[in-house]
Amino acid sequence: MTAAHTASQSPAERRVSARVGAISESATLAVDAKAKALKAAGRPVIGFGAGEPDFPTPDYIVEAAIAACTNPKYHRYTPAGGLPELKTALAAKTARDSGYEVEPAQVLVTNGGKQAIYESFAALLDPGDEVIVPTPYWTTYPESIRLAGGVPVDVVADETTGYRVSVEQLEAARTPRTKVLLFVSPSNPTGAVYSREQVEAIGRWAAEHGLWVLTDEIYEHLVYGTAEFHSLPVVVPELRDRCIVVNGVAKTYAMTGWRVGWAIGPKDVVKAMTNLQSHATSNVSNVAQAAALAAVSGDLDAVARMREAFDRRRRTIVRMLNEIAGVECPEPEGAFYVYPSVKGLLGKEIRGRRPANSVELAEVILEEAEVAVVPGEAFGTPGYLRLSYALGDEDLVEGVSRLQKLMAEAE
Structure with missing residues (x-):
């Protein structure tokens, strides 16, 4: 049921208020939940969705x-x-x-x-x-x-x-x-x-x-x-x-x-x-x-160690993403995300499918490469993907390598 339909109903007909009914689910948490569910089912999914440090609390x-x-x-x-x-x-x-x-x-x-x-x-x-x-x-x-x-x-x-x-x-x-x-x-x-x-x-x-x-x-x-x-x-x-x-x-x-x-x-x-x-x-x-x-x-020693790891991963993921034809990834200066433009991949055939937008591209990536990313539509700008590099170095390289291999087939 759409938000517009909910708003057009009388108060007695509404099961959920128009105000709350118009709110969408957190896209980042939804992607993270889907990735974790697939992993629990035995799929080797690598998740770049949630902005969550992979380190334990000190x-x-x-x-x-x-x-x-x-x-x-x-x-x-x-x-x-x-x-x-x-x-x-x-x-x-x-x-x-x-x-x-x-x-x-x-x-x-x-x-x-x-x-x-x-x-x-x-x-x-x-x-x-x-x-x-x-x-x-x-x-x-x-x-x-x-x-x-x-x-x-x-x-x-x-x-x-x-x-x-x-x-x-x-x-x-x-x-x-x-x-x-x-x-x-x-x-x-x-x-x-x-x-x-x-x-x-x-x-x-x-x-x-x-x-x-x-x-x-x-x-x-x-x-x-x-x-x-x-x-x-x-x-x-x-x-x-x-x-x-x-x-x-x-x-x-x-x-x-x-x-x-x-x-x-x-x-x-x-x-x-x-x-x-x-x-x-x-x-x-x-x-x-x-x-x-x-x-x-306390002191900031723990964040200094995390920042060193994030910096290393930042440089790795930017380099690897920019090696993919059709992807343009600026180097971020803070946080632990990259936000590459994938407009050059839209409309190309990838394993029999032609994603027209970044939502469809993210679906192809999850289903074909078993890599979870968040489409730019969630952040107000279609044609982009967000990837968090707050995950282990090995998983990061493996995940982007899967993207490279999949996108090499784009025609």
């Missing part, structure tokens, strides 16, 4: 969680906005890692970065308010905006600009309904990293027009080569009172399953978000919060 973090399990104070409700000691530690971590000085009262601990993103938009947007979304985008952003009543406005960048949008593009998309700019660097799905000059130009444009900015910094420590991470409210301090920073432990500390994220913003907005969370979920799991406290209070 031992000292796990040990902190085990200790928390035995501590009776963690067996009870705790403040909805987060453990006070964790909020203090997150303020200190933010100052240490990006130079952004904030108070614990500006911090809200959430069930992963996704909850922080949704609650940010829910607190800022009224029905019809527009959010400018640099595209390609992570699949959750537009759905969170719509669920909060807002309207996502795509601003598309492609491989010719390294997937970075310009101030001119942003200005062309601005209307009287524009309230928020979404800004992400390093980016999922492209791995694009904006220079300090670009961050400053975009931030000053947002400040000039009185816009809010939601900036997702979850990949702050995963940058490579000469690229550097720059926190927008640090580069453009005049945005501090109209900026929400989202982050989490998932990527930096290999803690995707622990579900701890946070949002940092002006006190009044964070208080409103905390009120919302008090009714939606109450506090984040205390055991997970204790683990996050150990993580952000």
Whole structure:
């Protein structure tokens, strides 16, 4: 049943609300689930779908969680906005890692970065308010905006600009309904990293027009080569009172399953978000919060080791993908994704099939090469594929080798 059909029904006829019925499943999680199901059935599928480090959570973090399990104070409700000691530690971590000085009262601990993103938009947007979304985008952003009543406005960048949008593009998309700019660097799905000059130009444009900015910094420590991470409210301090920073432990500390994220913003907005969370979920799991406290209070040795492995894999996957005729893969400067253009493969015959778009191409790749990738349609730009290189070196080489062999047959 389509979203349009659901919306046309009377309230009594609707089994699912029009608002929730219009939300699509997370494409990245769907691809990952399908790959895991095929592997469980005995198929040798290699998954490039989910953005999940293949490393275990560091031992000292796990040990902190085990200790928390035995501590009776963690067996009870705790403040909805987060453990006070964790909020203090997150303020200190933010100052240490990006130079952004904030108070614990500006911090809200959430069930992963996704909850922080949704609650940010829910607190800022009224029905019809527009959010400018640099595209390609992570699949959750537009759905969170719509669920909060807002309207996502795509601003598309492609491989010719390294997937970075310009101030001119942003200005062309601005209307009287524009309230928020979404800004992400390093980016999922492209791995694009904006220079300090670009961050400053975009931030000053947002400040000039009185816009809010939601900036997702979850990949702050995963940058490579000469690229550097720059926190927008640090580069453009005049945005501090109209900026929400989202982050989490998932990527930096290999803690995707622990579900701890946070949002940092002006006190009044964070208080409103905390009120919302008090009714939606109450506090984040205390055991997970204790683990996050150990993580952000410790050093960054674990992420340094992961970054070294990701950098090696990054260079390998870019080289191998660019060896495929019809594929153009820019070198990402951050995160752990590549976002190659596969437009040169569309319409070609591959084992009796002619994929007309990247969704169909991803299906051919899964069925014929037993390799799971996510089509660009999920990120707002057809004609591309996203591959995560957060998997073992051997699997990475084997998976891309299968792609090379399959695409060599394209005619």
